[in-house]
Amino acid sequence: MSLYKIQTTMSSINSLYVTCKNNDISRVRELLQTLPDDELSEQGPNKRKALDVIASYGYADISELLLAHKNINQSIKTQWSCIANDEAPAYLKFLFDKMSTIGQNDTINEYDDYAEELIE
Structure with missing residues (x-):
């Protein structure tokens, strides 16, 4: 692999990783459409992926985007x-657990209901 390819790949990984860490949902949407599928689950610092970062920070909206993407490896x-999922707070664990079993349109409603129950 050439140095150029390594630098390009690392900047893409860091771009998604940092964008998720900064909770920039608009930019995450752009990157999910433009990054090659094989780069979406690449590991960055401490072998963490963008999905690990948003789980640990508890970013529900970005979690839903990443979990809905077919090429994000959980x-x-x-x-x-x-x-x-191990790093996600309780209110996000539901989303991780249910994303594969419910339709994408139902995800938001079921997640919102679950989050409201936790708050009450």
Whole structure:
């Protein structure tokens, strides 16, 4: 692999990773449409992916975007042998657990109902 390819790939990874960390949902939407599929689950610092970052920060809107994307791999472990769901707060665990079993239109409604129950 050439140095140019490595630098380009790392800047793409860091771009999605940093964008997720900064909770910039508009930019995340852009990157999900423009990054090659094989770069969406690439690991950055500490072998963490963008999905790990948004889970640990509790960003529900971006979590939903990443979980809905067919090429985001949820099973890749960090250097601490954790997956993103392990780092998610309780109100996001529902989204991680249910995303594969409910329709995308239902996800928001079911998640909102669940989040309201946790708050009450």
